[in-house]
Structures are given as C-alpha cells and as structure tokens.
Amino acid sequence: GQNIDQPTEMTATEGAIVQINCTYQTSGFNGLFWYQQHAGEAPTFLSYNVLDGLEEKGRFSSFLSRSKGYSYLLLKELQMKDSASYLCAAPNRDDKIIFGKGTRLHILP
Amino acid sequence: DTGVSQNPRHKITKRGQNVTFRCDPISEHNRLYWYRQTLGQGPEFLTYFQNEAQLEKSRLLSDRFSAERPKGSFSTLEIQRTEQGDSAMYLCASSSDSSSYNSPLHFGNGTRLTVT
Numbered sequence: 001g002q003n004i005d006q007p008t009e010m011t012a013t014e015g016a017i018v019q020i021n022c023t024y025q026t027s028g029f030n031g032l033f034w035y036q037q038h039a040g041e042a043p044t045f046l047s048y049n050v051l052d053g054l055e056e057k058g059r060f061s062s063f064l065s066r067s068k069g070y071s072y073l074l075l076k077e078l079q080m081k082d083s084a085s086y087l088c089a090a091p092n093r094d095d096k097i098i099f100g101k102g103t104r105l106h107i108l109p
Numbered sequence: 110d111t112g113v114s115q116n117p118r119h120k121i122t123k124r125g126q127n128v129t130f131r132c133d134p135i136s137e138h139n140r141l142y143w144y145r146q147t148l149g150q151g152p153e154f155l156t157y158f159q160n161e162a163q164l165e166k167s168r169l170l171s172d173r174f175s176a177e178r179p180k181g182s183f184s185t186l187e188i189q190r191t192e193q194g195d196s197a198m199y200l201c202a203s204s205s206d207s208s209s210y211n212s213p214l215h216f217g218n219g220t221r222l223t224v225t
Contacts, residue, residue, distance in 0.1 A: 033213060042200065042216035043152065087151050089214075095140060095204075096165055097214060099151040 002026045004100035006088050011106045012078055020073045020086050020103045028093025034062050034073045035087040037102065043087055046073070075105075083107045113217035115201050121223045122191055129187045130220045134203030141184050142214065143176055144200040152200055158184060159206075191224045198222075 003025045012018040024032065031050035035043040049055055049064035049071060061074040073086055085102040092098075114133040122128050134141050139160050144152035155174065156166045160181035166174075173191075178184040188195055198219045205212035 035214075042218050043214075044216070045213035048213060085151075094164065096154065096157060097142065098154055099144070102149075102151040104149070 002090065002092060002096075002098045004088055004090055004098060006086075006100040006103045008101065009104045009106070011108060012075075013108050014078055014080060016078050017074065017076050018078060018105065020075075020088075020105065022071045022073070022088035022100060024069050024071070024088065024090045024100075026090045026092050026098075029066060030091040030093055030095065032062075032064055032071050033089040033091075033097070034071075035089060035099075037085045037087060039084070046086075078107050080107050080109065113201055113203055113215050115199075115217035115220050117220055118218065119221045119223075121225065124193060124224055125190055127187065127189045128191060128222065129185050130199055130201075130222075131183060131185050132201030132203075132217060133183045134201070135215055136182075137205070138203035138215070139181070139206050140204045141178055142202045142204075143184070143186050144202065146198045146200055146219070147196075155186070155199075188222075191222075193224045196222055196224045 006022045033048050034046040036046050037043040047062040049062050054063045059076045064071045085104050087102045088100040116131045142157040143155040146152045156176050158178040161178050173189045176186045198221050200219045202214040202216045204214050
C-alpha cells in the first residue's frame with residue numbers, strides 16, 4: 001500500500017529558512033511531488049523528484065532519498081505569502097497519486 | 110488552454126438528495142483524478158481515469174459514489190443519497206499519461222459541497 005507522513009504544522013519567521021519533511025511508502029516508486037495550497041485555493045505544483053539529490057528552483061528546493069523513503073522541501077528567505085499548506089504526494093507505478101495530510105506553515109513577521 | 114474547470118463551484122443540498130459534479134480537464138490530458146478534501150486535511154484519493162477507462166476506485170468510497178468519463182474528455186462525479194459526512198471540497202485534476210516533471214497534476218478550483 002501507500003503511506004505518506006508529514007508534520008501537521010510548522011511555524012517560521014519571515015526571512016528565515018524552513019525545512020518540511022516527508023516520509024513515504026509506495027508500491028513501485030514513481031517520483032515524489034510537492035504542492036503548495038493556499039487557504040481556499042486549489043493545490044499548485046512546486047517540484048518533482050525522481051532521482052536522489054537536491055533540486056533547486058529559486059527560493060524553493062526539494063530533496064529526495066529513495067533508499068530512506070524520505071524527502072524534504074526547503075524554503076529560503078521566507079515571505080509572508082509563503083504561509084500555506086505544503087503537500088507531499090507520491091504516485092505508484094500505475095500513477096495513482098496519493099497525498100499526505102499536508103503541513104500548514106505559519107510565517108511570523 | 111483554460112485549465113481544469115469544475116462546476117458548480119458551490120452546492121448546498123439536503124441530506125438524502127443526489128448531486129452531480131462536472132469536471133472539464135485540460136484538453137490534451139489523458140489522466141483525470143477525483144479527490145475529496147476536508148478542512149485541514151490533504152486531498153483524499155477517490156478515483157482516476159485513463160481516457161474513458163476508470164482505473165481504480167478508492168475502497169473508502171461507498172456504493173453511493175460513482176464517476177464516469179464517457180468520451181475520455183469531461184468527467185462527472187455523482188453522489189447518491191447524500192449524507193452530512195459527504196460535506197467537503199471535491200477536487201478534480203488532470204495530467205498527461207505519466208507522472209513526470211513535465212506532467213504534474215493540474216487542479217481545478219473544486220466544488221464545495223454542503224449537505225444540510
């Protein structure tokens with residue numbers, strides 16, 4: 001089966017760095033996604049990792065370790081607009097995509 | 110490309126009534142997914158399609174839920190004999206054939222169902 005775990009909530013300060021962790025179990029690994037979801041809005045795509053290592057995209061980076069079933073999303077130079085839920089999602093070999101419960105990130109001024 | 114479109118945006122219904130939601134995916138996308146999301150939770154998988162074929166339906170879903178994608182384009186999700194526990198946001202998403210950096214899920218804005 002599939003299982004995805006991530007922290008429920010995190011708090012960080014504007015301008016700081018925060019790391020949101022995700023552990024997963026899937027039947028047939030087929031990459032790992034991160035999505036951002038602001039309150040009342042649809043999720044939007046942030047990143048996709050299929051190989052081990054760090055993928056950097058501006059202020060956001062995502063890391064994957066397939067052997068450990070572990071990923072993290074790193075947000076740098078936090079801005080107030082980064083206050084949102086961050087969703088970890090993993091497709092299995094049949095592209096059934098399962099989401100974690102999401103991590104609500106609160107940014108303090 | 111106008112993105113994924115869902116209708117209606119909001120639906121209020123009385124317990125016991127049937128409701129139907131519609132999703133129009135991005136035109137070139139073969140995969141279509143339905144999720145349900147409640148406050149403070151991540152999207153919960155309901156079902157998905159490859160063209161018109163329904164690939165899997167969540168075991169969490171009762172027989173009151175059914176989804177179709179008759180011509181491999183738009184999809185409908187029907188809930189029969191609604192219950193208060195069905196109140197949630199119903200999200201539709203589409204993608205190309207296989208998951209990749211170039212083919213993430215594109216979500217619609219959802220249909221918010223309230224069962225009174």
